[in-house]
Amino acid sequence: MKILFLGPPGAGKGTQSKLIAEKFGLCHIAPGDMFRQEVKAGTELGKLVEGIMARGELVPDDITLKVIEKRLFAEEARKGFVLDGFPRNIAQARALDALLEKSGEGLDLVINLVVPEDELLERARTRRVCSVCGKPYNLRLDPPKTPGKCDVCGGDLITRKDDREETVKERLRVYNESTRPLVQYYAEKGIVVSIDGREDVGTVFSHILEEITRKGLVPEEAV
Ligand code: AP5
DSSP: OEEEEEOSTTSSHHHHHHHHHHHHTOEEEOHHHHHHHHHHHTOHHHHHHHHHHHTTOOOOHHHHHHHHHHHHTSGGGTTOEEEESOOOSHHHHHHHHHHHHHHTOOOSEEEEEEOOHHHHHHHHHTEEEETTTOOEEETTTBOOSSTTBOTTTOOBEEOOGGGSHHHHHHHHHHIIIIITHHHHHHHTTTOEEEEETTSOHHHHHHHHHHHHHHTTOSOGGGO
């Protein structure tokens, strides 16, 4: 199963794609998470992308593609993968098509999460992430049991640098200019489904599962 999540910043791509990957034992591939890990580890790549991400801009395509290609053909992706945050422009989508052509199998389904801008800004304002394991929280709807501490590992909760209001607005501008055209790109291939991402996490998840089932993608052992 090869699934791709599209949607603006804060639409719930990370939340839902991780749930789907977990349910079906798929490899979760998210360049945003990978870049944040590099920044945290202080690697050369991390130093290169830190400022770009903090400004809400896209990391150059050649760097992003190198990171993605490694994961796409790794052993843990053999059963399938869920792409979260890649591709983000038409050039990346064409590069992905070319990579998948090598394996003879294209994407099965593209889930486009739709959430209005005022809700996206509110989600960014109230998001905190664990500084140790990266688990996201929403202070309004899904607060940690102990304020400021991760439920899973006890790590300190922090605000992502790119969740400052000005940066979120820039990320939304970049999304509208570069990433939104991908909805049409995949609609022309007949594989995109739009889902209302305003509902609660469980409801959105069940709508995504319905689409996966409708497409006949559920492996027999998971039924
Ligand atoms: P990335 O990490 O991919 O960020 P993003 O796409 O901007 O998305 P977010 O992580 O903000 O939101 P999300 O849609 O995953 O929502 P989430 O589930 O977290 O990218 C960061 C940066 O990396 C980019 O700006 C760029 O610089 C670089 N980058 C990444 N990919 C790249 C690429 N391909 N090319 C070049 N550069 C790239 O949820 C958000 C919040 O809402 C959370 O608090 C969550 O708890 C809450 N929430 C989730 N679902 C719901 C719900 N149904 N109801 C209420 N709250 C919800």
